[in-house]
Amino acid sequence: MAVLEVLVYPDARLKQKSRPVEEFSEPLLHFIADLEETMAAGPPSVGIAAPQVGRFERILLVDVSCKPKIKSHGRLIMINPEITDKEGNIVGREGCLSVPDYTGNVARWERIEVTAFDKLGNRHVYSMEGFEARAVQHEMDHLDGLLFLDRVVSRRDGLFRRKVYGKKSSETDSRRS
Numbered sequence: 001m002a003v004l005e006v007l008v009y010p011d012a013r014l015k016q017k018s019r020p021v022e023e024f025s026e027p028l029l030h031f032i033a034d035l036e037e038t039m040a041a042g043p044p045s046v047g048i049a050a051p052q053v054g055r056f057e058r059i060l061l062v063d064v065s066c067k068p069k070i071k072s073h074g075r076l077i078m079i080n081p082e083i084t085d086k087e088g089n090i091v092g093r094e095g096c097l098s099v100p101d102y103t104g105n106v107a108r109w110e111r112i113e114v115t116a117f118d119k120l121g122n123r124h125v126y127s128m129e130g131f132e133a134r135a136v137q138h139e140m141d142h143l144d145g146l147l148f149l150d151r152v153v154s155r156r157d158g159l160f161r162r163k164v165y166g167k168k169s170s171e172t173d174s175r176r177s
């Protein structure tokens with residue numbers, strides 16, 4: 001296993017669209033293990049997407065279980081995810097491993113149904129809401145070459161500079177993903 005380098009804005013590769021995974025094989029499992037290790041090694045975060053480490057395939061990892069008061073599915077690996085239903089709209093604060101100096105307010109679907117494959121190629125349908133739904137939408141944006149900076153509600157008053165990079169105590173509302 002290895003900790004991979006995380007691409008940081010304004011690296012142009014973050015704008016690249018990722019292709020679907022076609023083969024569920026041993027190299028995929030190795031890559032997912034590396035992605036998990038990379039997420040664990042970095043500053044506190046609730047998700048990471050393959051293109052953030054320069055692999056342009058539709059793979060993401062989300063885990064919001066660090067927030068004990070919200071409903072979640074625990075650690076989720078989603079491959080070729082598709083939103084199949086959506087409802088509501090809510091603005092919330094987001095951070096990103098690839099945008100280390102800022103957080104921003106972004107509008108997302110409040111509830112979503114997502115279809116995705118796990119690392120063994122089994123198809124699942126997830127219903128999720130709130131922060132977990134937000135994290136998945138944020139990671140899915142990475143697969144299409146979008147950052148939260150592209151969606152922030154207002155460049156003037158919807159973008160916030162982080163006070164201290166990597167300081168854990170201030171991360172509760174703006175964990176990176």
Ligand SMILES: [Zn+2]
Binds near residue numbers: 095097098138139
């Ligand atoms: Zn991100």
